[in-house]
Amino acid sequence: MHDVVIVGAGPVGLFLACELGLAGCSVVVLEREPEPGSPWRSDPLGMRGLFAASLQAFHRRGMLHPLLTASGVHDAPGADLDADGPPPLRGGVGHFAGMVLDPANVDLAALPFRLPSPAPDFTMTSLAAIETVLSERATGLGVEIRRGVTVSALAQDDEGVVVGAGEHEYPARWVVGCDGGRSTVRRLAGFEFVGTEPRFTGYTMVATLADPEKLRPGIHLTPTGMYLRMRAEGHIGVMDFDGGAFDRSQPPTRDHLQTVLRRVSGTDVTLSEVHFASSFTDRAMQTTTYRRRRVLLAGDAARIHSPLGGQGLNTGLGDALNLGWKLAATVHGHAPDGLLDTYTRERHPVGARVLDWSRAQVAAMSPDPHGQALQGLIRDLIGTRDGTTYVFEKVSGSSIRHDLGSDQPLVGRNAPDFRLADGTCLAELMHDGRGVVLDFSAEGRLRDAAADWHNRLCYAAGAAKNDLGLGAVLVRPDGIVAWAGDRAFDRKAFERAAGQWFGNAQT
Ligand SMILES: Cc1cc2nc3c(=O)[nH]c(=O)nc-3n(C[C@H](O)[C@H](O)[C@H](O)COP(=O)(O)OP(=O)(O)OC[C@H]3O[C@@H](n4cnc5c(N)ncnc54)[C@H](O)[C@@H]3O)c2cc1C
Structure with a gap:
């Protein structure tokens, strides 16, 4: 019997596996995909933005350099670790509902807990790069990763949990579902999943454009939605306010994508070929708890929302970090009473806030007059120094503070990278x-x-x-x-x- 079975070798499952492996737990990760690195997880479709807290997490486990290298970030601006005063921003600062923040407008003096660190404020990477680094680390720590295993059954009692996949059974003391937005573990363990229905359908694709000059690069809010033309050739995103009506059980066709892209972009651009395409929505749902007896959830398995503003992965890594040491202490029998319950208590509000952040952006992008009025108001606010700083603190996660019952303003926050006089950080x-x-x-x-x-x-x-x-x-x-x-x-x-x-x- 393993101490912990993790279902899903995505970034959240693998980060958690590393944390548990580091703490000496016996762990097996069960993953449906027979091979890593599918096109959906590699550049450009798998491109994802990581903010400071996630990058610091890699830094704290000695994986920052491997991650940046695997992400192709060879020229990240270095940090002046001895600089006095607030360090300058390194990396982008994100957007709210397609309204891009001006880094020069972030009031760094208003962020007193930001100390110089080798970890940048933001970097682009890919799911494949993250998973490569984490798989190697997890394997090195003795974690077993079994691929081509689709979990389809689960039973638990007071002593343990048995996870089933085909004819195979995997008994464990604990199971963590890190199996993504359509989580099987969530369903099998009977978690309640509640929230709001979608207002748009989004599409991400790699396509050949017959007339690329018709589509401007960058992020563009339009009267009917938003489109993005990324830096990678042919990588396009579109959000169409159709009330989430598109039937997502089928992959979108070239004709459908072209119709939507033309309508949203207000151009007559032609997609001569679509190489890859998938859809998503802004459906925003969250489980009411992250634990049911011996089954826990982390990452997208616990909550889903639109990808606007790049919060899902960053929040999921935060879940894995929060859960790892608490579950390990429970497994080893030295956890103080109630420690594992602080996982839901701390991370559920963070997830709920991310859902609301997504909903607020959707409301401000909505093509109806109410949405357009709200958008104008928010654009004005974001144009101010306080407004930009407020949004930056939200998207970067630096405003997250768990209520640990102390008035001291640093308690409950992610620690700054304190540096001792001898250089130790x-x-x-x-x-x-x-x-x-x-x-x-x-x-x-x-x-x-x-x-x-x-x-x-x-x-x-x-x-x-x-x-x-x-x-x-x-x-x-x-x-x-x-x-x-x-x-x-x-x-x-x-x-x-x-x-x-x-x-x-x-x-
Ligand atoms: C277009 C787009 C852009 C995004 N951009 C960003 C961004 O910039 N920043 C950000 O923070 N977030 C972003 N996100 C969100 C981010 O991708 C997800 O939040 C993140 O991938 C969740 O990680 P996860 O490990 O929880 O789940 P997943 O990445 O979905 O991994 C789940 C794993 O579980 C496996 N699995 C599923 N079912 C089973 C089963 N029954 N048995 C065994 N294995 C199973 C799957 O194969 C998969 O490997 C974006 C999302 C989209 C769609």
Whole structure:
């Protein structure tokens, strides 16, 4: 029996597999596709944007460089790690409902927790690149990845779960469904999936254009929807406000795509050949919980929404990070009471917010007079410095803050990449998946207390390049700040927080 069966070797399932493998759990990943790297997951159809929190997650596990290399990003602008003041933005800053943000308009001084880091603010990659890096890492950590296995049955009791695929059965103590938007695990385990119906059908395609000069490159909002002509030759996206009427059980035909593209773009462009095409909608649904007894969900299996603004993958990686160490601690029997339930408590609101972000964009793109009026208003707001900064904080995920019951403004947020005077940075201390205590006091005030949790916490002391006015921080394995003390901090408060997240120091 495995500790954990993960269904789905997409980016979320593989990231979770790495986290569990790193923590010493026995894990098997079951994947329907017999081979990796299908055209749907490779450049250009599989192109995806990753924001800072996701890139930092790769950085914290020593996978940033392999990811950037696999993504073909050889010339990412370097970070000046010793710079004073807010570091400049590196990478794009995204859009809201097709209204592209101006990076110069982001008020960096309003983002006090952004410290210099080798991880850029944004980079384009592909699902195939991410999956290659993560598969290699997972395999190296002893995770078994079985391909060509389609899960179709599931039964659970108090002792464990059995997942079925054809004639084969895979017993485990826990199962995590990372099997995407049409999740079989979600259905078989009886999760309630609720939300709103679509207002548009979107299409992504690689096509040969007879008259490419008729279609302008870039993102374009039009009176009937939106179209995108990407930098890769023939890669086009279209969103058509048809009320989600297109029958998605069939692949879209060339004639249909051409009709939609002409209507939305307001041109008479001709598609002479369509090489690949698929459709999606803005249906926005989420399970009411991310756990049913021994079955958990992460990534698209737990929520679906439109791809507007590139949130799905970033949010899914956040799910995997949040769940990995909590499930590992549960498997190993040293999780404090209720730790696993904090997964739903923390990640469900983040998912719900992403659904609302998608809905708000759809409302602002809608071709009816109400939508057009809203769009004009938002365009004005985004044109302001505060408006751009607000949207940037949302799309980049930097505004995410879990309610961990503390008023300290850093607690519950993704930790900045604190750098000690000797050059050690937080991310480097997190490679082995343990939590970290950073003690900025000259005398190492937390050294003895942290030693009690040495199996679960890495301790480092020293003056920081920028300590944000803090005396010490406790960072969870997922990079979330669990506790932060000012320069006169109380050691007992640290011990309470360590016990709350890492369990009894003696077990
Ligand atoms: C056009 C488009 C553009 C997007 N752009 C962005 C972007 O820029 N940024 C962003 O953050 N997000 C983006 N997204 C969303 C992003 O692609 C998804 O959120 C992400 O891929 C979800 O990852 P996942 O691992 O949860 O699921 P998936 O990537 O769907 O992987 C699920 C895996 O499970 C397997 N599987 C399914 N059923 C079974 C079964 N029964 N048995 C075994 N295996 C099974 C599948 O084969 C697949 O490998 C975009 C989406 C689209 C459609």
